[in-house]
Amino acid sequence: xxxxxxxxxxxxxxxxxxxxxxxxxxxxxxxxxxxxxxxxxxxxxxxxxxxxxxxxxxxxxxxxxxxxxxxxxxxxxxxxxxxxxxxxxxxxxxxxxxxxxxxxxxxxxxxxxxxxxxxxxxxxxxxxxxxxxxxxxxxxxxxxxxxxxxxxxxxxxxxxxxxxxxxxxxxxxxxxxxxxxxxxxxxxxxxxxxxxxxxxxxxxxxxxxxxxxxxxxxxxxxxxxxxxxxxxxxxxxxxxxxxxxxxxxxxxxxxxxxxxxxxxxxxxxxxxxxxxxxxxxxxxxxxxxxxxxxxxxxxxxxxxxxxxxxxxxxxxxxxxxxxxx
Amino acid sequence: xxxxxxxxxxxxxxxxxxxxxxxxxxxxxxxxxxxxxxxxxxxxxxxxxxxxxxxxxxxxxxxxxxxxxxxxxxxxxxxxxxxxxxxxxxxxxxxxxxxxxxxxxxxxxxxxxxxxxxxxxxxxxxxxxxxxxxxxxxxxxxxxxxxxxxxxxxxxxxxxxxxxxxxxxxxxxxxxxxxxxxxxxxxxxxxxxxxxxxxxxxxxxxxxxxxxxxxxxxxxxxxxxxxxxxxxxxxxxxxxxxxxxxxxxxxxxxxxxxxxxxxxxxxxxxxxxxxxxxxxxxxxxxxxxxxxxxxxxxxxxxxxxxxxxxxxxxxxxxxxxxxxx
Numbered sequence: 001x002x003x004x005x006x007x008x009x010x011x012x013x014x015x016x017x018x019x020x021x022x023x024x025x026x027x028x029x030x031x032x033x034x035x036x037x038x039x040x041x042x043x044x045x046x047x048x049x050x051x052x053x054x055x056x057x058x059x060x061x062x063x064x065x066x067x068x069x070x071x072x073x074x075x076x077x078x079x080x081x082x083x084x085x086x087x088x089x090x091x092x093x094x095x096x097x098x099x100x101x102x103x104x105x106x107x108x109x110x111x112x113x114x115x116x117x118x119x120x121x122x123x124x125x126x127x128x129x130x131x132x133x134x135x136x137x138x139x140x141x142x143x144x145x146x147x148x149x150x151x152x153x154x155x156x157x158x159x160x161x162x163x164x165x166x167x168x169x170x171x172x173x174x175x176x177x178x179x180x181x182x183x184x185x186x187x188x189x190x191x192x193x194x195x196x197x198x199x200x201x202x203x204x205x206x207x208x209x210x211x212x213x214x215x216x217x218x219x220x221x222x223x224x225x226x227x228x229x230x231x232x233x234x235x236x237x238x239x240x241x242x243x244x245x246x247x248x249x250x251x252x253x254x255x256x257x258x259x260x261x262x263x264x265x266x267x268x269x270x271x272x273x274x275x276x277x278x279x280x281x282x283x284x285x286x287x288x289x290x291x292x293x294x295x296x297x298x299x300x301x302x303x304x305x306x307x308x309x310x311x312x313x314x315x316x317x318x319x320x321x322x323x324x325x
Numbered sequence: 326x327x328x329x330x331x332x333x334x335x336x337x338x339x340x341x342x343x344x345x346x347x348x349x350x351x352x353x354x355x356x357x358x359x360x361x362x363x364x365x366x367x368x369x370x371x372x373x374x375x376x377x378x379x380x381x382x383x384x385x386x387x388x389x390x391x392x393x394x395x396x397x398x399x400x401x402x403x404x405x406x407x408x409x410x411x412x413x414x415x416x417x418x419x420x421x422x423x424x425x426x427x428x429x430x431x432x433x434x435x436x437x438x439x440x441x442x443x444x445x446x447x448x449x450x451x452x453x454x455x456x457x458x459x460x461x462x463x464x465x466x467x468x469x470x471x472x473x474x475x476x477x478x479x480x481x482x483x484x485x486x487x488x489x490x491x492x493x494x495x496x497x498x499x500x501x502x503x504x505x506x507x508x509x510x511x512x513x514x515x516x517x518x519x520x521x522x523x524x525x526x527x528x529x530x531x532x533x534x535x536x537x538x539x540x541x542x543x544x545x546x547x548x549x550x551x552x553x554x555x556x557x558x559x560x561x562x563x564x565x566x567x568x569x570x571x572x573x574x575x576x577x578x579x580x581x582x583x584x585x586x587x588x589x590x591x592x593x594x595x596x597x598x599x600x601x602x603x604x605x606x607x608x609x610x611x612x613x614x615x616x617x618x619x620x621x622x623x624x625x626x627x628x629x630x631x632x633x634x635x636x637x638x639x640x641x642x643x644x645x646x647x648x649x650x
Contacts, residue, residue: 018346023368026409027436042601043348084351104598111352272641273429276367276634278601309601313645316597320638 001149001248003195006156006188009056013154016088017052018044020158022165022303025274032290035301037169039162040277042309046080046112048235048283049158049185049307050145054081056154057143058089066091071140073097073127076105077235077308078145083114094140096131102234102312121229146184147242155185159192162303166197171301173199177257177286179307180204180213181236183245189305190252200303202253205286207233207261214256216241217249232261232315235282235308257296259288267291268319271306281315283308326474326573328520331481331513334381338479341413342377343369345483347490347628350599357615360626362494364487365602367634371405371437373560373608374483374510374632375470379406381479382468383414391416396465398422398452401430402560402633403470408439419465421456427559427637446554471509472567480510484517487628491522496626498524502582502611504632505529505538506561508570514630515577525628527578530614532558532586532607539581541566542574557586557640560607560633582621584613592616593644596631606640608633 023038041049058070069092072082079095086093095109099118110116117134119125135142144151162176176193178186183204190202204213210231215223224240231237241249259267264281267288271277279287286304290297348363366374383395394417397407404420411418420434424443435441442459444450460467469476487501501518503511508529515527529538535556540548549565556562566574584592589606592613596604604612611629615622 018348021343021346021368023343027433043346047601108352269638272603272638276372276603278597278603313594313597317642317645320642 001152001191001244003191005149005153006160006192009150009153010157010160012059013052013055013157016055017157019161020044022169023275027274028270031270032302033294034299036290037171037301037303038275038287039158039303039305040275041158042277042279042283042306046077046084047308047310048077048081049155050077050081051084052157053151053154053184054078054085054143057148057150058082058085058091060150061141065141068139068141069093070143071096071131071135072143072145073131074145075101075234076109077310079105079109079114080112080310082143083109083112087113094134096127102310104312105310108310146182147244149244152184152188152244154188156188156192158185159189160196162189163193163196163200166200166303174299174301174303175203175297176200176303177203177205177289177297178305179236179283179286180206182238182242183213183249184242185307186253187245187248190248194252202249203255203257203297204249204253205257205259205289206236207231207264207282207285208258210237211256211258212240213249214258216246217254217256220250222246233264233282233285235280236285257289257293259285259292263288263292265319265322268316269322272320277306278309278311278316279306280308280311326477326516326569328516330474330478331485331517334475334478335482335485337384338377338380338482341380342482344486345369347494348600352599353595356595357627358619359624361615362496362626362628363600363612364483364628364630365600366483367602367604367608367631371402371409372633372635373402373406374480375402375406376409377482378476378479378509379403379410379468382473382475383407383410383416385475386466390466393464393466394418395468396421396456396460397468397470398456399470400426400559401434402635404430404434404439405437407468408434408437412438419459421452427635429637430635433635471507471563472569474569477509477513477569479513481513481517483510484514485521487514488518488521488525491525491628499624499626499628500528500622501525501628502528502530502614502622503630504561504608504611505531507563507567508538508574509567510632511578512570512573515573519577527574528580528582529574529578530582530584530611531561532556532589532610533583535562536581536583537565538574539583541571542579542581545575547571558589558607558610560605561610582614582618584610584617588613588617590644590647593641594647597645602631603634603636603641604631605633605636
């Protein structure tokens with residue numbers, strides 16, 4: 001993994017991904033006690049940064065690989081990114097999703113042309129065996145959600161944009177709080193910033209109870225979560241940091257930040273009121289850290305990602321209701 | 326009013342306003358039966374396009390005028406735009422607002438430094454007399470919400486952006502559906518498009534029961550609404566078209582489009598689900614027209630504005646609830 005791969009990915013996906021803006025609000029600044037710059041990847045195609053990596057990975061495949069098709073495992077955002085990127089390349093995409101994934105994500109993945117195969121994670125159905133069987137019988141290429149160089153390179157294009165936008169805004173020294181699951185987004189951004197804006201430092205942010213990355217960064221070794229699921233921030237829950245992502249983040253990022261589900265809901269309400277953006281719980285944890293972990297962040301400025309905005313209306317209503325109460 | 330004023334306004338406000346993107350979604354396209362391009366002014370500073378005109382007007386004042394301060398009448402979005410633009414110029418802003426304006430807009434106007442004076446429109450309190458008295462005693466300069474050349478010029482900068490973005494997207498011929506109250510936004514955009522993208526035609530859109538502009542465009546003379554208020558789309562209700570705006574729109578725009586409050590709510594839900602944007606009812610009428618007035622729109626592409634995103638959480642929940650039902 002290196003900056004050249006990120007620059008190559010940027011060239012390959014230019015004109016297909018959206019260059020998301022860097023937003024701010026005087027109201028958010030006041031709540032956070034410092035200037036907060038928001039990178040809204042909820043405005044990316046398919047509603048999350050995952051499309052960057054999916055498009056970068058699918059566009060790197062050979063004609064023969066595209067003709068056979070691709071396969072991905074995902075609780076939703078990677079699923080939609082891969083489905084759209086595959087459709088744009090005329091390729092079949094088989095997506096293995098947990099049956100209890102948010103309905104809106106399953107529906108959207110199908111609507112984007114993805115061939116969705118559901119499995120029951122609570123009943124212990126073996127996702128990997130299911131995928132291996134399908135993959136072998138049909139010759140599908142697996143697009144991993146984070147531990148995949150081209151995916152990390154694609155996510156890193158957001159870091160190149162952040163470096164440019166921070167320079168334009170006159171920010172040379174700040175924490176960049178990034179919503180973190182397996183660490184693909186965080187490590188791609190960290191590599192881009194190392195090359196383009198070395199005064200900016202990635203701070204991965206996770207939901208409480210699923211802080212495998214924060215513990216791994218603190219201890220220097222790969223820690224696992226105690227349970228596989230159960231957070232409202234389902235989009236960014238992974239069992240453990242990736243083999244490729246953890247070394248990058250140990251070298252370039254941290255310490256990790258951890259917020260509660262309720263804090264993520266409050267951040268969703270703040271994004272609604274002051275940024276007019278729809279964030280999903282897992283997409284709002286970095287903004288939650290800026291609002292509720294002020295003492296753990298350094299400097300007059302902080303950059304945060306909103307990583308995704310695919311949220312069931314009922315969950316969103318819960319966030320608004322908390323805010324009104 | 327001419328294109329030179331719009332270009333001059335653009336130079337004056339460059340670096341202060343946001344150049345909002347042009348977004349789309351395959352889901353919205355499918356619902357609308359054609360390609361829909363969305364200009365999300367809900368992402369503008371203060372949450373609506375009104376900041377463009379306010380900044381353009383305030384930045385055109387002399388030092389002596391700024392030292393005395395400004396005054397504006399507004400149900401909320403113009404209020405916030407003027408309050409912020411005045412604060413940025415170190416000027417006082419007195420904002421006369423109806424006491425029944427949405428709470429969030431009153432609160433935000435105060436938080437942006439506006440000196441809010443409430444009046445009771447239902448009880449027949451005379452807003453104009455109140456404003457004239459304050460204005461005379463303090464020497465305040467009135468910033469009209471739409472019938473003011475510098476405000477129209479500022480709103481027209483959105484039209485310059487649309488012209489550029491349409492060119493980049495390869496669109497040379499399309500309707501541009503614009504949320505319309507007094508017609509400042511619509512006429513500014515129409516003048517910009519006349520000069521920069523003559524194949525694009527403005528179609529003002531209003532809420533049912535408050536379609537003064539549509540009737541004025543159809544009859545060629547200034548028509549009034551029967552009642553002063555009562556639409557969920559409060560942000561874009563004005564008694565009649567402006568003296569400056571109507572001639573521009575009679576020459577360059579129309580016919581008008583009209584949607585119901587319920588259609589505006591459904592458009593809000595579509596913006597939530599597929600664009601991850603928060604739109605207020607009046608800000609969503611143009612998208613509603615693309616979704617529900619397909620037969621009245623021409624061409625393979627349509628451009629629509631989302632003009633504002635300042636909405637009480639309760640109203641937003643109503644929109645989401647309708648969508649879930």
